[in-house]
Amino acid sequence: MTQDFNKKTVHASCVLIQTVGVLIIGASGSGKSALALRLIGLGGKLVADDRTILTYHKNQIIATCPATIKGKIEARGVGIINLSPEKCAQVSLIVDMESTTKDRMPQNETYNLFGIDIPLIRFTPLDAFAEAVYCSIVGSLERE
Numbered sequence: 001m002t003q004d005f006n007k008k009t010v011h012a013s014c015v016l017i018q019t020v021g022v023l024i025i026g027a028s029g030s031g032k033s034a035l036a037l038r039l040i041g042l043g044g045k046l047v048a049d050d051r052t053i054l055t056y057h058k059n060q061i062i063a064t065c066p067a068t069i070k071g072k073i074e075a076r077g078v079g080i081i082n083l084s085p086e087k088c089a090q091v092s093l094i095v096d097m098e099s100t101t102k103d104r105m106p107q108n109e110t111y112n113l114f115g116i117d118i119p120l121i122r123f124t125p126l127d128a129f130a131e132a133v134y135c136s137i138v139g140s141l142e143r144e
Helices: 032-041 129-143
Strands: 002-004 007-010 012-017 020-025 045-048 052-057 060-064 072-075 079-082 089-100 109-113 116-123
Touching: 012 032, 012 052, 012 089, 012 129, 020 032, 020 060, 020 129, 032 045, 032 072, 032 089, 032 129, 045 052, 045 060, 060 116, 089 109, 089 129, 116 129
Parallel strands: 020 089, 089 116
Antiparallel strands: 002 007, 007 052, 012 020, 012 045, 052 060, 060 089, 072 079, 109 116
């Protein structure tokens, strides 16, 4: 749902890993919350689950959570879990849970939001997918 030219609410979850905001997109039931929970279990912080407000500001995309669901994440079969959320995160990576890749070494891809190309990782049916996403972020931050 578009609210204005510089802000929109999307069906997505968002987790902050150190300084990297990871926007997890996909249809209902695609595993967005499950991946978010795994990333949180590895040390990430919840920004938003299920709905995320994206705001374009000064050539950055900032993710926040609607007030009604702040600090809440759904775990199918368990229920709603309450966590201490992060206020916001700059979106620096997008994980698409609907499009998959089986490529062993996939090409670098981007996803365009508000005219900004953001690195994209497509889901892969790897048992350690969450760990691979987490380690790739932490590893790239350590190299900076």
